[in-house]
Amino acid sequence: MPRHQLAPAPCVLAAPAAASNCAGTATGLVPLNDLGAGFYQGVQGGLYPGGSNHRPDAHNAAGIAIANAIVSLDTLGAPDASGKVVFVSIGMSNCTQEFSAFVPKSEADSFRRANVRTIDCAEGGQTAMILAQPTSAYWDTVATRLRGHGSSPSQVQVAWLKDANANPTGGFAVNRDSLVAQFFRILQIMKQKLPNVKLCYMTSRIYAGYASSTLNPEPYAYENGFAVKQVIERQLAGDPGLNFDPANGPEVAPWVAWGPYIWADGLTARSDGLTWACGEFNTTDGTHPSTSGRSKVADSLLAFVRIDETTVPWYSVTTLAVPHPAGAPTATLRAWPNPARTRVTFVLPATAPAARVRVLDARGRLVRSLESSAGRAQWDLRDGAGRAVGPGVYWGVAGALRTRVVVQH
Numbered sequence: 001m002p003r004h005q006l007a008p009a010p011c012v013l014a015a016p017a018a019a020s021n022c023a024g025t026a027t028g029l030v031p032l033n034d035l036g037a038g039f040y041q042g043v044q045g046g047l048y049p050g051g052s053n054h055r056p057d058a059h060n061a062a063g064i065a066i067a068n069a070i071v072s073l074d075t076l077g078a079p080d081a082s083g084k085v086v087f088v089s090i091g092m093s094n095c096t097q098e099f100s101a102f103v104p105k106s107e108a109d110s111f112r113r114a115n116v117r118t119i120d121c122a123e124g125g126q127t128a129m130i131l132a133q134p135t136s137a138y139w140d141t142v143a144t145r146l147r148g149h150g151s152s153p154s155q156v157q158v159a160w161l162k163d164a165n166a167n168p169t170g171g172f173a174v175n176r177d178s179l180v181a182q183f184f185r186i187l188q189i190m191k192q193k194l195p196n197v198k199l200c201y202m203t204s205r206i207y208a209g210y211a212s213s214t215l216n217p218e219p220y221a222y223e224n225g226f227a228v229k230q231v232i233e234r235q236l237a238g239d240p241g242l243n244f245d246p247a248n249g250p251e252v253a254p255w256v257a258w259g260p261y262i263w264a265d266g267l268t269a270r271s272d273g274l275t276w277a278c279g280e281f282n283t284t285d286g287t288h289p290s291t292s293g294r295s296k297v298a299d300s301l302l303a304f305v306r307i308d309e310t311t312v313p314w315y316s317v318t319t320l321a322v323p324h325p326a327g328a329p330t331a332t333l334r335a336w337p338n339p340a341r342t343r344v345t346f347v348l349p350a351t352a353p354a355a356r357v358r359v360l361d362a363r364g365r366l367v368r369s370l371e372s373s374a375g376r377a378q379w380d381l382r383d384g385a386g387r388a389v390g391p392g393v394y395w396g397v398a399g400a401l402r403t404r405v406v407v408q409h
Contacts, residue, residue, distance in 0.1 A: 020286025
């Protein structure tokens, strides 16, 4: 795809422009998750090394361990049962627009733990080049915004990072390497400014084929994903500049992984059906998402935090129980592992060791009925006809008890 040779322009990601270019319905570029083991300009696709879209097992296990250790903190950063787990956004205009749509969805989410607080700390015009400077006023804005919400930098434990540079020029390798270096510094600065941040999920830009300005058009929006991919790979390779494990030296960055990857080639559907229509972008520039586009990203992020193995321990309420008489022990139905990829074990309370466990889908339809033995029921993630179930949310139900199970493949 031809590149735009651009004159220098102000580094602002919210500049006015002409109407969106609704003729730009496709570029021919292949999303990273569909590119897989294929290559783009000599660089392999996939979200993770080897063309894979699956987080490497060791890194995933490390993230789960960190997630399981997250507890509520007070504003001084000390453990406090009445404190909060604060989840923030870090980035530029698209990031703040999308996270601002996510916040009310999360606040209304019945699956969100009551101690989780989502706060938008992204800001328009704040490019990766700006965030990569520790003295940037942006980081003061983050602290001010947190305090304005009754929180503090020391209370933040999870971040969503999404950024880019305005008016990029030049070739793929130069732009990618520049962004990688900036993301590298941003992650280090994030740890300095938010000392208790433990997990960071990165998302690259959405489609920009409808762009009518030089702000961040294709193929730069697409190539942003390769920068995210490479900085994550540097942490996977053990780069001490991104170390998150105290056993390996000073903690200088949070654990990093992909959040939702949501670039698709316009109206050309991805393998999972994702597309981007012109109406999902601001009519003034075709770059920033419209209300529907912001909601689309917010829904993707909400689905991610509900089901990812490293988010469920701190974000999601996975077990629900009905009220019991005063003075009686609380009984719960538990499921492990959760999320699940191959099988689930339902653990029943001692008061109901021989109960039958029914598995229901998100619409309440019966998927499978399981017999329990010694207080446990095994589910191999297949329905009553022996067919593998699709990924998503399911419910295990035993009498008046129920627990939510997330299936991943």
